[in-house]
Amino acid sequence: MMGIKALQSKLTAPTPILPLVIFRMAFGLLMCFSQLRFMWKGWIEDCFVSPSFHFTYQYFSWVEAFSAPTMYIIVGASALFALFIGLGLFYRASSILFFLSFTYLELIEKSWYLNHYYFVSLVAFVLIWLPAHRNLSLDAFLFKGIRLSKVPMWTVLVPKLQLAMVYFFGGMAKLKSDWLFEAQPLKIWLQARTDLPIIGSLFEYDGTAFAFSWAGMLFDLTIPFLLWNRRTRPWAYVLVAVFHVLTYILFNIGMFPWLMIAGSLVFISADEWKNLFGKFGLSLWELTENGNPFKTRKMALPLLLTYLIFQLALPLRHFALTDNVLWTENGFRFAWHVMVMEKNGFAEFSILDNQTQKVFTVYPSKYLSVVQEKQMSFQPDMIWQFAQYLNETYDANNEKDLSIYVNSKVSLNGRASQTYIDPKVDLLKVASIDAIYGCVVGLSDSGRTH
Amino acid sequence: MRKAFTRLRFVCTIALVFFQSCEQESDAEFQSQTELYKNAQLANIYDNEVAVLASSLTKETQLLEQATKTFRTNGTTADLKSAQEQWKAVQSVWKRLELYDLGAVANSFIAFEINRWPTDIERIEGHINGSEVLNEDFIASLGSSSKGIAAAEHLLFSVQDHILDASGTYLQRRNEYLLAVVENLHSKALQLQTLWETHAVGFVQALENGINGSQNQVINAMVSLIEEIIISKLGNPLGDTNGGTIVPERLEARLSAFSKEIVQQHLTALKRCYTGDFALTPFRVGFDDFLILIGSEKLSEKISDQFAVCQTKLNDIEGSLEDALVSNPESVLALKYAFRDLLVLVKVDMANVLGSTITFNDNDGD
Known part of the structure; x- marks a missing residue:
């Protein structure tokens, strides 16, 4: 009981608001840019508008895309909400609306799942509950009474923990034989980047891939602790910047590196910011406080604990679901499996009309976008979903007796392609999306082609 | 703290020099x-x-x-x-x-x-x-x-x-x-x-390796062409979309009875592209050499063998493709399957070991 009280008092102890404010600004402005970039790249059409069929998430099949103009408005609005978060304008409403709009967009299409999209949703959700606008914000400028210079410690701790979990579980996901003992998929990816000046020639050697694999794993597992430790923090942050800039140069990884670099700013304490400014002859003005201290509500800490337990359990669930998460992908998403595999697949479907004995061969490219087809070809749940869609398409009135089979081949981390889903299984007889994982043929390690 | 930031400035300077030298190196020979x-x-x-x-x-x-x-x-x-x-x-x-x-x-x-x-x-x-x-x-x-x-x-x-x-x-x-x-x-x-x-x-x-890289574009083009052969040039006439009823009318160049020759020309083009054996030049690099270079000899051989299988299946078709569709559709089906196996090797296996982007969309990946 004493321990809980001590923990509670530690978590509610006042701490400078500056790191939280900087985190808010960095996150908001970066997300604004990210959403505008999404529009500019034409991904609204590619992801939301063009596909006639969407792979929705389990329990979220009711989420649907709207017409192109509406989708532009929603993405544009989410960019605006993100900007407002960055500026700290109408913060609470902006953070709620950004969370809702961004998460809605993310839920429309599973084939576009990215770890950093999930991370953004989580951070946006967390920000709703944090007083990140109570200084250095337009809200604090307009409503001077809300200004705070200190906030409870837990409000700065939550984004730190969230970020630390991405790194730590990302490191754990690398504790696999492919990564450590075959240097895969880095061996493949680095060999494909020998065009880089100076360091490119090093990528021809297997030793480089091994060095990068082990260094990457060690970086992910240790960096949260190095960032947390006051002594190691300056170098740890430099390491974060170097590591992520390198991944940006080497891989087609988009916003993720910048998000992690910006997010890691939350670890830098107020004193360190002052010192940093001091190095350049600048002084950081004292943050004033006009409002009442931020009070932690009774339910805040238990809810926080529940949230953290959930965040710890989700990335570990695959241990209970499968013995090879990279192959079966059962429990792969929402678990920070970042950059751990090169996977390609092929799938063609046969539809048997049991009454007429006619067989139709379906090539997914007729119905799916390039991204959808690529992602579906090696993800069992999406193969199952597509089979259901074909059933609805070929038997709109539910009058026929159809069976649907898939001929699928998948290659993982340089292995020769292998049969993926049991071709004898009638996908329409697979009762649920979870049951399809039981139809994945085991991975054979023989026949590595690389 | 002061020491740390002095070091930080030093690292930044080194990084700046490094990237400047990268730019200067861009004109140099292949490294x-x-x-x-x-x-x-x-x-x-x-x-x-x-x-x-x-x-x-x-x-x-x-x-x-x-x-x-x-x-x-x-x-x-x-x-x-x-x-x-x-x-x-x-x-x-x-x-x-x-x-x-x-x-x-x-x-x-x-x-x-x-x-x-x-x-x-x-x-x-x-x-x-x-x-x-x-x-x-x-x-x-x-x-x-x-x-x-x-x-x-x-x-x-x-x-x-x-x-x-x-x-x-x-x-x-x-x-x-x-x-x-x-x-x-x-x-x-x-x-x-x-x-x-x-x-x-x-x-x-x-x-470069991205979607704008020429090698990637060539692989994508090979994949698209093989898919086109399987789906449109063989699959549709074989009745893939209508439950198996043969439709010779859906053959390409049916009027000229040139359908089989078209498949042959595609196969020739694909094989030449893979082997790089266009002319008797001394250093004729193709994907097969490239795969060997990166240590995928087995795959290189497998793809070469599959090209031979496709050729054999095409040779097995006597007369025109239309005649074969009517009198011996199994031979056309066998050809389609041979191309399908070739597709898997190029689209899945080759793309996997080359780390190629088999997509025209450069969505971020992580």
Whole structure:
């Protein structure tokens, strides 16, 4: 009981608001840019508008895309909400609306799942509950009474923990034989980047891939602790910047590196910011406080604990679901499996009309976008979903007796392609999306082609 | 803390010098064998295949134009036969060049203007029976489904004796339309050649691995062509979409009975692209060499073997593809399966070990 009280008092102890404010600004402005970039790249059409069929998430099949103009408005609005978060304008409403709009967009299409999209949703959700606008914000400028210079410690701790979990579980996901003992998929990816000046020639050697694999794993597992430790923090942050800039140069990884670099700013304490400014002859003005201290509500800490337990359990669930998460992908998403595999697949479907004995061969490219087809070809749940869609398409009135089979081949981390889903299984007889994982043929390690 | 930031400034300076030197290095020779091979492969593709085929297409379309003019003037069956043979020569070249519809050339959509299949027969006949002046300008103003190689096939191969014997306006306008189509085809062939000449340097030098990298684009083009063969050129006639009822009408170039030859030309183009054996040059790099270079000898052999399987299955088809569809569909099905296995090896296995981006979308990945 004493321990809980001590923990509670530690978590509610006042701490400078500056790191939280900087985190808010960095996150908001970066997300604004990210959403505008999404529009500019034409991904609204590619992801939301063009596909006639969407792979929705389990329990979220009711989420649907709207017409192109509406989708532009929603993405544009989410960019605006993100900007407002960055500026700290109408913060609470902006953070709620950004969370809702961004998460809605993310839920429309599973084939576009990215770890950093999930991370953004989580951070946006967390920000709703944090007083990140109570200084250095337009809200604090307009409503001077809300200004705070200190906030409870837990409000700065939550984004730190969230970020630390991405790194730590990302490191754990690398504790696999492919990564450590075959240097895969880095061996493949680095060999494909020998065009880089100076360091490119090093990528021809297997030793480089091994060095990068082990260094990457060690970086992910240790960096949260190095960032947390006051002594190691300056170098740890430099390491974060170097590591992520390198991944940006080497891989087609988009916003993720910048998000992690910006997010890691939350670890830098107020004193360190002052010192940093001091190095350049600048002084950081004292943050004033006009409002009442931020009070932690009774339910805040238990809810926080529940949230953290959930965040710890989700990335570990695959241990209970499968013995090879990279192959079966059962429990792969929402678990920070970042950059751990090169996977390609092929799938063609046969539809048997049991009454007429006619067989139709379906090539997914007729119905799916390039991204959808690529992602579906090696993800069992999406193969199952597509089979259901074909059933609805070929038997709109539910009058026929159809069976649907898939001929699928998948290659993982340089292995020769292998049969993926049991071709004898009638996908329409697979009762649920979870049951399809039981139809994945085991991975054979023989026949590595690389 | 002060010490740490002094060190930080030092690291930043080093990084700045490093990136500056990176820029200076960009003009230097290839620093890795992989890049050397990639550059040699792309140069080989352009110099010994694309440039040769593009030039050949120009010549063959010019010859077709001459043959068509002769046929229009004399109107004999022998002249028609001669024009038909020349059409086949054009088609043979195009079916090898079609593989390289990539990059800036693909963005120009010129491939559609040269050959859009199936052609719109009703619209063509409508123009012939209409009152517009039928010349190249008119053809240039039309959509791609009313012109190009496929339209020329309809005009050359659907000619019946009664049409040849007819001396009315229809025959005259039909020949005018044919000539205009062929003239337009020749113009497009010239345009394609110029396009390639303009973009050749960019193609050969695009060594990066992203979607703009030429090697990636070639792999994507190989995948697209194999899929096209499986789905449209073999699958549809085999009845993939209708429950297995054979539909010979869905064969490409059925009128000219050239369907099998088209598949053969595609196979030849794909195999040459894979092996790089376009000409007897000393350093002819293909994907097979590239795979060996990165340590995937087994896969390199497997793909070569699969090309041989495809060739065997194609050789097993006696007579025309249409005849085989009717009398021995199993042989066509076997050919389709052989191409499907080739597709898996290229799209899945080869792309996996090369880390290629088999997508035209450069969505972020993490």
